[in-house]
Amino acid sequence: xxxxxxxxxxxxxxxxxxxxxxxxxxxxxxxxxxxxxxxxxxxxxxxxxxxxxxxxxxxxxxxxxxxxxxxxxxxxxxxxxxxxxxxxxxxxxxxxxxxxxxxxxxxxxxxxxxxxxxxxxxxxxxxxxxxxxxxxxxxxxxxxxxxxxxxxxxxxxxxxxxxxxxxxxxxxxxxxxxxxxxxxxxxxxxxxxxxxxxxxxxxxxxxxxxxxxxxxxxxxxxxxxxxxxxxxxxxxxxxxxxxxxxxxxxxxxxxxxxxxxxxxxxxxxxxxxxxxxxxxxxxxxxxxxxxxxxxxxxxxxxxxxxxxxxxxxxxxxxxxxxxxxxxxxxxxxxxxxxxxxxxxxxxxxxxxxxxxxxxxxxxxxxxxxx
Ligand code: SF4
Ligand code: SF4
Numbered sequence: 067x068x069x070x071x072x073x074x075x076x077x078x079x080x081x082x083x084x085x086x087x088x089x090x091x092x093x094x095x096x097x098x099x100x101x102x103x104x105x106x107x108x109x110x111x112x113x114x115x116x117x118x119x120x121x122x123x124x125x126x127x128x129x130x131x132x133x134x135x136x137x138x139x140x141x142x143x144x145x146x147x148x149x150x151x152x153x154x155x156x157x158x159x160x161x162x163x164x165x166x167x168x169x170x171x172x173x174x175x176x177x178x179x180x181x182x183x184x185x186x187x188x189x190x191x192x193x194x195x196x197x198x199x200x201x202x203x204x205x206x207x208x209x210x211x212x213x214x215x216x217x218x219x220x221x222x223x224x225x226x227x228x229x230x231x232x233x234x235x236x237x238x239x240x241x242x243x244x245x246x247x248x249x250x251x252x253x254x255x256x257x258x259x260x261x262x263x264x265x266x267x268x269x270x271x272x273x274x275x276x277x278x279x280x281x282x283x284x285x286x287x288x289x290x291x292x293x294x295x296x297x298x299x300x301x302x303x304x305x306x307x308x309x310x311x312x313x314x315x316x317x318x319x320x321x322x323x324x325x326x327x328x329x330x331x332x333x334x335x336x337x338x339x340x341x342x343x344x345x346x347x348x349x350x351x352x353x354x355x356x357x358x359x360x361x362x363x364x365x366x367x368x369x370x371x372x373x374x375x376x377x378x379x380x381x382x383x384x385x386x387x388x389x390x391x392x393x394x395x396x397x398x399x400x401x402x403x404x405x406x407x408x409x410x411x412x413x414x415x416x417x418x419x420x421x422x423x424x425x426x427x428x429x430x431x432x433x434x435x436x
Contacts (some may be wrong), residue, residue: 068277068388070427074395076159077152080191084149092146099142101150105422108370110163110197111151115140115184116177119170121201121238124307125226125264126327128170130299139180147185155396155419157192158427163359163367164194167222171238173202182208186215197359199224201235201262203243209254218257220362222261222290222355223248225277226270234266241277249284257362259352263292265336267313274340278347288350290358291340293333298322367429368408377409382426396423400434409433 067075080267085093091425096102101113118134119126129135140147151157153166166172172181181198188194200221212219225241227234251258261279265271278289296314301322304311317331342350352358353372360367360376368374387412389402398415410430412421 067335068391069382069384069386070158070358072396073159073161073427074392077157077192079380080152080159083150084145084152084191088143088145088149092143093149095142096146096153097151099147099150101147104154105156105419106162106426107165107168110165111194112165112168113147113151113184113188114169114182114414115147115166115172116170116174117141117224119261120174121235123172123235123238124303124309125234125296125300127268127295127297127300130325130328131169132326133170135433137176138176139177144180144183144187147184148191151188151194152192156426157194158325158423160193160195162194163356163428164188164192165355165359166196166197166198167200168355171201172198173200173208175203178202178208182211182215184213185219187333189216189219195359195363195365196220197222197355197362200247201225201238202247202252204247206250206254207349209247209251209256213254213256217255218363219256220355220359221251221256221258222358223251223258223345224261224263225268225280226262226264228273228276228280230269230273230309234269236375241280244279245284247354248281248286253283258286259288259290259358260286261290261292261386262340263290263357264294265333266338267293267317267333267336268310269333271336271339274343275347278344278349283349287348288352288358288361289344289351291337291344292355293330293337295328295330296322296430297328298325332421352391369429369431374387374408381429389424389428392424392427395421396420403435405430411435 117138118136120137137290196216197220201224355377365380366376366381385401403411403413411433416434425432
């Protein structure tokens, strides 16, 4: 049996094991949960370990998407949540990137324990390369536990402003405390990066040198850059706090249409400006969060046009027959024409969902030729 088929077999075993642990009702809860069917985002499969967030950052769109201002763990049992992930056809053991904290803060006082258990279970059962982003002050004890659960975890610590933090992130720990998190993470051997997302025009780009130097002072030399997405609520909150939003509005390709509509501002020039500053200070720059995840795990990925990323020598050698076995196991009659470092070419017809499964498993761009 080839490598990819083995991964699908491992997935079946995880489903069986966890199903017997959680029982019939737990299986039903896992099946109904959105983690069992959502397609991965560019950063990987996003795992929600909290129901909401109390940090109340003004630029946060999570609240506009319906996430409440509460600090409560996700309502599934840890095993049920991991079962839901194992049931998800797009989640391939060892291959799919897992992203904790991409929607709400995952390490609030009442959610940190649950999140750590999830990381432990995801790493142990599905062996997904995990990444977590946070704004919290984390204790050395918590970080050691995180490192034991997933020794190569990619930790992203968000800092987007130094002097406006009290206004923009009124209930989140101060940037100095987040720098302390970075220092402690490095001390326990976790690969940590600065997460400069969202870059807020006129604030983050101006304060980048201060933030980057603070990271350097604790030995952190990599940064993930990301742009701002706004909703009508984000604009209103920033205006109410007397932040000048004219530059943000100028960069909008269009106004958000309704309260849930998110629009990313044009920020390529800002990203380049911040990247140039970071580069001059010796930073490694990641354009996407998953690049940091690949880097911390020493792995390889060529699943999108930003790639290839990471170290090809770490990649299992995949052949056409590996892909053919995978196609058969997911019920496709198509055949693999070729696979190289960058692309897998499939001959025949392949639904979008099946193509996504092949992309996750092979970590290559999938080209379908009829
Ligand atoms: S910490 Fe994250 S989820 Fe929480 S309010 Fe701030 S931006 Fe939103
Ligand atoms: S190729 Fe790089 S940027 Fe694209 S999905 Fe893979 S790790 Fe992410």
